[in-house]
Amino acid sequence: xxxxxxxxxxxxxxxxxxxxxxxxxxxxxxxxxxxxxxxxxxxxxxxxxxxxxxxxxxxxxxxxxxxxxxxxxxxxxxxxxxxxxxxxxxxxxxxxxx
Amino acid sequence: xxxxxxxxxxxxxxxxxxxxxxxxxxxxxxxxxxxxxxxxxxxxxxxxxxxxxxxxxxxxxxxxxxxxxxxxxxxxxxxxxxxxxxxxxxxxxxxxxxxxxxxxxxxxxxxxxxxxxxxxxxxxxxxxxxxxxxxxxxxxxxxxxxxxxxxxxxxxxxxxxxxxxxxxxxxxxxxxxxxxxxxxxxxxxxxxxxxxxxxxxxxxxxxxxxxxxxxxxxxxxxxxxxxxxxxxxxxx
Numbered sequence: 001x002x003x004x005x006x007x008x009x010x011x012x013x014x015x016x017x018x019x020x021x022x023x024x025x026x027x028x029x030x031x032x033x034x035x036x037x038x039x040x041x042x043x044x045x046x047x048x049x050x051x052x053x054x055x056x057x058x059x060x061x062x063x064x065x066x067x068x069x070x071x072x073x074x075x076x077x078x079x080x081x082x083x084x085x086x087x088x089x090x091x092x093x094x095x096x097x098x
Numbered sequence: 099x100x101x102x103x104x105x106x107x108x109x110x111x112x113x114x115x116x117x118x119x120x121x122x123x124x125x126x127x128x129x130x131x132x133x134x135x136x137x138x139x140x141x142x143x144x145x146x147x148x149x150x151x152x153x154x155x156x157x158x159x160x161x162x163x164x165x166x167x168x169x170x171x172x173x174x175x176x177x178x179x180x181x182x183x184x185x186x187x188x189x190x191x192x193x194x195x196x197x198x199x200x201x202x203x204x205x206x207x208x209x210x211x212x213x214x215x216x217x218x219x220x221x222x223x224x225x226x227x228x229x230x231x232x233x234x235x236x237x238x239x240x241x242x243x244x245x246x247x248x249x250x251x252x253x254x255x256x257x258x259x260x261x262x263x264x265x266x267x268x269x270x271x272x273x274x275x276x277x278x279x280x281x282x283x284x285x286x287x288x289x290x291x292x293x294x295x296x297x298x299x300x301x302x303x304x305x306x307x308x309x310x311x312x313x314x315x316x317x318x319x320x321x322x323x324x325x326x327x328x329x330x331x332x333x334x
Contacts, residue, residue, distance in 0.1 A: 025114035030187050033118065036329050037185025041117060069181065076186075094108060 007097040014059045015090045019044060019052045024079065024087045027062065032078035053077065061086055118187050120253035125180045126318025129250065129311045131168045136308030138164040140301050147283075183326040235299040239268035242307065260314045267306040271299050 015024055022042050027033060039049055056062045061083030065076040079087070122128055142157040142164075243264045251257035271279070276295055283298030 021111065022114055025111050026118055029115050029118040029190070031190045032188045034181075034186040036181075037118075037121075037187055040184045041121075069186070072182075074186070091108075091111070094111075 007093050011093055011097070012086055012090050014055065014061065015086055017052075017055075019048065020056055021090075023049075023052055023056065024061065024083065024090075027077060027079040028084060028087050030078075032065075032076050035075040035077065038077065056083070059083075059086075116252075118189070119249070121184075121187055122189070123250045123253065123318070124184060125175065125322040126315040127172050127175050127180070129315030129318060131172045131315075133308045133310075133312030133315055134168055135164070136304045136311060138308075140305040140308060143297075144301055179323075182328045183322075233272065235296060235303055236268045236272040238300075239264065239271075239303050239307065243268070254318070257314065260310060263310055264307060267310070268303065271302045271306070274299075274302075 063078050067074050142160050247261050251261045279298040280295045283294035
């Protein structure tokens with residue numbers, strides 16, 4: 001197996017999925033954002049977005065905080081230190097592999 | 099172009115990383131705030147030179163009031179209009195790398211302005227002292243344009259026309275006859291001193307910039323209200 005092939009094999013599958021990649025890329029630039037913002041930017045429906053966020057939360061790449069904005073429920077999402085590191089590594093590996 | 103997962107280009111990923119930063123002015127409120135601040139600053143700097151009744155302490159007080167209105171006004175619009183429609187974002191603190199980039203851009207702008215000044219002087223034989231007073235103002239204007247392009251104009255195509263209008267304003271003010279600029283700064287065209295010319299150029303710049311920002315922000319705000327609706331309150 002050459003180095004390039006090995007790099008592709010090492011790519012993080014959790015982040016590699018396009019929907020989750022969009023979410024991680026957006027969250028990487030901010031301290032935190034809410035569910036509505038991510039839905040607006042990615043144009044995903046609520047079910048799909050929730051499913052991707054659950055997968056990222058399972059991997060401990062994002063932190064989910066349920067709160068209220070006045071009387072309206074708000075879900076705040078932020079990238080964890082692990083998530084930030086994983087995304088940086090992903091970008092580096094993709095640049096090396098392509 | 100490099101391709102990532104399922105045709106997603108690496109360039110697109112990099113653009114996605116930049117999107118939240120451009121979201122700050124999605125509603126045009128940043129421009130509205132800038133416009134009000136510039137126009138207010140111009141007004142409160144111009145009033146003391148026009149009327150002996152208007153003292154400096156009044157200007158300082160009005161400055162504080164204006165900044166409070168802009169700060170809390172922007173916050174209120176974001177909280178009650180923007181966040182319920184297109185979502186909430188909290189930004190990360192500015193990194194030192196960004197500061198280096200900004201210093202670099204300012205240095206480039208300085209060099210470009212000095213180059214343009216010497217080129218213009220040699221071609222049109224314009225009075226050097228006048229240029230000496232208006233060039234720093236034009237330079238400040240160009241630095242503002244660079245900030246504007248980096249943080250606002252990149253997100254929306256028509257805002258490049260706004261950036262172009264800002265540059266044209268700066269150049270036009272630098273080209274104005276010394277007497278006209280000096281008169282705005284407090285003197286008459288006959289006795290305008292260098293500092294009055296400089297001050298006049300500054301007043302003209304922030305007035306025109308303020309008006310342009312206000313117009314551009316107003317258009318963005320109306321378009322934002324037209325194209326977005328408050329989100330339905332459902333479980334996420």
